[in-house]
Amino acid sequence: MLGEPPASLPRHAVLRREGEAPRHIYLLLSGWVGASVLLPGGERQIVKFHLPGDMLGTPSMCLAQAADTLTALTPVTISRVPLAAFGALFASSPRFAAAMFLSVQRERVALMDRLAAVGRTPAIARVAALLLDVEERLRALGRAGDDSFDLPLTQEQIGDHLGLTAVHVNRVFRQMGETGLVTRERQRIVLLDPARLRSMSARQQRVMTKDAGWMLGDADA
């Protein structure tokens, strides 16, 4: 479709570094990618864990220098999309434009929710929210019907995502194990008690509209 031929990259590969001029966005075909922001003091905040099907790098479309660094958390395959090509599509199809617009709004809502979690909930609620979020997104991709999945993240990465230290993430996981909330061996996570996990996560269940519900009766491309 609109992207360049797929490319494979190993774990730890950097798709694009913060500060570079953004000339592409990226389609993630397989694997996990982390989008992170670096603070002057060297602290890192991972603003998004990307799963297959996601579009990466779009926040920087409004910037002269990319805001986030995109790093492969697992081996990945991606397809780059030049902004120029993207722009043509945007101009020719209002429906596509609307879909993109709504997609960004969804990301924005997700950020609002996580900001609320990081700003206002204790560590265990944040970890619970992360697990539920990942499970839900994987389920939408057709993975695993049971409440288990692979979480190819180090505890440090999880900490950088949730505003915690790796050490504290570890303690939270242990506590969750001891109280029968989850089990984990290697990177395999099993949600033993999703209901209780949900109740302590302070997570909203958001209902998305069908794309462009407010955009009726227009010509498509």
Added chain:
Amino acid sequence: MLGEPPASLPRHAVLRREGEAPRHIYLLLSGWVGASVLLPGGERQIVKFHLPGDMLGTPSMCLAQAADTLTALTPVTISRVPLAAFGALFASSPRFAAAMFLSVQRERVALMDRLAAVGRTPAIARVAALLLDVEERLRALGRAGDDSFDLPLTQEQIGDHLGLTAVHVNRVFRQMGETGLVTRERQRIVLLDPARLRSMSARQQRVMTKDAGWMLGDADA
């Protein structure tokens, strides 16, 4: 232009409550509005302080139920825009669509930055970042050339914005006063040492592109 006639609302008025079906977005003509998310436990996170010129409520365009509550922080005047009317414009003018798209991405970047601040920086850095952010936005509106401005927020609202308690916000302000960073009388803020404030804020200086830099040579409406 595209909105309904302006309406005036008093302080504390709720433009739209979280959970309602979003049928409008709002143009803020004067005054301050806070967009907040409520957590199940009753905690509040203010995700954005809106200043005149801002479009409010757009994140909920992708949702069946509004994600955020819009509350007047000062007396305000607003203009409502029905989503339907909005959609027509969106369909007829790709340039408008692109501008909207980029505007959302800017909000997204701002959320990423604040998430990083809340997740990874101490209280004083968050307050410093807020002050600099507000000052910069007011300056863009043509207000105050000197480093002073009105901040019509309670310390509780500031806390809800930064993931702190009102008490701690107060202590941070006092400390900033004692160390010669800022002064405040009533709601008037004076930045005594913007440079030092900036250095401790961990705030990125983002360079925005001109609207639709990647979208060249298309027909406008």
Added chain:
DNA sequence: CGTGGTGTTGAATGACCTCAAGACAAGTGG
């Protein structure tokens, strides 16, 4: 002149961090 919202300050508590050490697993080169 009360009254409610907000600001201010202290004392005690707590959630999370820092520092440090060790365990464990997966590679890598000998």
Added chain:
DNA sequence: CCACTTGTCTTGAGGTCATTCAACACCACG
């Protein structure tokens, strides 16, 4: 096959930043 390394996980002890609880001051407002 075995050191050896490296990255990650795990656990403890102690410290810190921010919170909670509580009391009081200060306006603005009726």
